[in-house]
Amino acid sequence: MKAQLELRDRALAATAEGVTISDVRLPDNPIIYANAGFERITGYSIEEVLGRNCRFLQGPDTDRDALDRLRSAVRQKHACMVQLLNYRKDGTSFWNRLSITPLRDASGNVTHFIGVQSDVTEQKLTEQALQAANRKLEAAGELMKRDLAAAAAVQRALLPQVLPRIHGVNMAWAFRPCEELAGDTLNVFVLDDHRVALYILDVSGHGVASSLLSVTLSHLLSATPERSVLYQPSRDGAGSFSVASPAQVAAQLNKQFPFEPRTAQYFTMFYGILDTGTHEIRYVSAGHVDPVYVPAGAPPQILGVGGLPIGLFPRLTCEEQVLKMGPGDRLYLLTDGVIEAENDAEQEFGVERLREELERNRCLPLADSLTAVVACAERWCSPSGFADDVSLLAVEICSTGG
Numbered sequence: 001m002k003a004q005l006e007l008r009d010r011a012l013a014a015t016a017e018g019v020t021i022s023d024v025r026l027p028d029n030p031i032i033y034a035n036a037g038f039e040r041i042t043g044y045s046i047e048e049v050l051g052r053n054c055r056f057l058q059g060p061d062t063d064r065d066a067l068d069r070l071r072s073a074v075r076q077k078h079a080c081m082v083q084l085l086n087y088r089k090d091g092t093s094f095w096n097r098l099s100i101t102p103l104r105d106a107s108g109n110v111t112h113f114i115g116v117q118s119d120v121t122e123q124k125l126t127e128q129a130l131q132a133a134n135r136k137l138e139a140a141g142e143l144m145k146r147d148l149a150a151a152a153a154v155q156r157a158l159l160p161q162v163l164p165r166i167h168g169v170n171m172a173w174a175f176r177p178c179e180e181l182a183g184d185t186l187n188v189f190v191l192d193d194h195r196v197a198l199y200i201l202d203v204s205g206h207g208v209a210s211s212l213l214s215v216t217l218s219h220l221l222s223a224t225p226e227r228s229v230l231y232q233p234s235r236d237g238a239g240s241f242s243v244a245s246p247a248q249v250a251a252q253l254n255k256q257f258p259f260e261p262r263t264a265q266y267f268t269m270f271y272g273i274l275d276t277g278t279h280e281i282r283y284v285s286a287g288h289v290d291p292v293y294v295p296a297g298a299p300p301q302i303l304g305v306g307g308l309p310i311g312l313f314p315r316l317t318c319e320e321q322v323l324k325m326g327p328g329d330r331l332y333l334l335t336d337g338v339i340e341a342e343n344d345a346e347q348e349f350g351v352e353r354l355r356e357e358l359e360r361n362r363c364l365p366l367a368d369s370l371t372a373v374v375a376c377a378e379r380w381c382s383p384s385g386f387a388d389d390v391s392l393l394a395v396e397i398c399s400t401g402g
């Protein structure tokens with residue numbers, strides 16, 4: 001028996017935790033036992049603490065909620081576990097993970113509480129540092145989100161705000177970036193009294209890096225002759241400009257955006273000039289996805305035009321094509337995000353499905369036919385959604401001439 005008691009005393013003295021016993025039957029529930037661990041943690045000697053309530057460890061920054069919980073646990077004779085700031089004898093603070101448990105006598109009455117004190121300061125400081133780092137990270141994330149949203153608004157502002165009103169011609173577009181910012185862009189605007197420019201382009205990749213180039217290109221492909229590659233200064237030197245041909249535009253862009261190994265960016269583009277009188281579209285495709293032509297009363301056709309992307313090779317010669325559109329005909333320009341949308345089985349939406357969908361929707365108003373195609377491709381790649389930007393631009397020659 002004596003050996004057992006000695007063993008218990010040695011075990012209690014050796015443990016790193018503080019162990020205290022208080023007697024609830026005495027006034028103010030004083031400590032009647034404290035081990036060496038308690039001395040080590042608090043700096044108070046056992047003699048100094050015996051006969052005192054343990055609240056002497058508390059100080060100005062001790063959490064009031066934790067104290068409330070301790071008070072009510074002692075009053076109701078329940079077990080309780082709290083973490084609270086305590087103060088050592090030398091005045092320094094430490095985080096105490098304290099558990100108190102009631103002890104009952106043979107008749108079930110609570111006579112004592114046993115308290116176990118652990119110094120968890122290091123853990124708490126690490127936790128606090130982690131929380132501070134998380135708060136910083138969250139703030140940085142918020143800032144980045146706001147920046148991206150602002151940049152996305154800038155990018156959206158470069159899309160057609162109002163489509164040009166051209167007698168006998170309908171136009172519509174759809175734009176669905178897969179992230180906040182897109183590598184795709186498109187636009188339609190009047191070049192002169194009988195010509196309208198339309199383009200759709202897709203910078204390799206997507207997201208911020210691609211959007212930087214796509215925004216630059218939107219500025220260059222503009223209706224402001226002084227800063228646009230769509231016009232050329234007239235030879236007479238009188239400061240006037242003439243409309244550049246689609247092939248000249250592609251060649252000029254290829255010169256201005258040579259392949260840069262550090263960014264490895266290039267882009268594909270469809271650029272066309274629609275003659276609003278003859279309804280001819282003269283166009284080039286620089287490695288861009290083939291457009292789909294939906295002639296009135298005939299099945300949709302893929303216009304295989306080929307060509308090389310811009311910025312991959314130093315020399316680029318794009319062959320111009322001419323499409324003569326008739327009443328009721330539609331032309332759909334798109335980026336690869338639509339046809340490369342993959343379902344769960346990694347099957348692409350593909351050109352065939354696109355053609356079928358355009359055939360099915362040929363009676364819908366032009367803008368609605370675009371909405372229907374995007375919705376159909378989206379259903380195809382649901383639930384994962386589009387993995388690339390999706391853009392479409394469509395032109396229709398009105399069958400009634402108005």
Ligand SMILES: Cc1cc2nc3c(=O)[nH]c(=O)nc-3n(C[C@H](O)[C@H](O)[C@H](O)COP(=O)(O)O)c2cc1C
Binds near residue numbers: 113
């Ligand atoms: C066995 C036991 C050990 C305790 N150990 C501590 C302790 O290490 N630190 C502390 O701040 N409070 C400790 N307390 C809590 C206080 O003694 C007291 O219950 C608490 O301050 C709430 O009561 P009060 O409002 O009367 O002060 C302990 C309580 C018991 C019963």
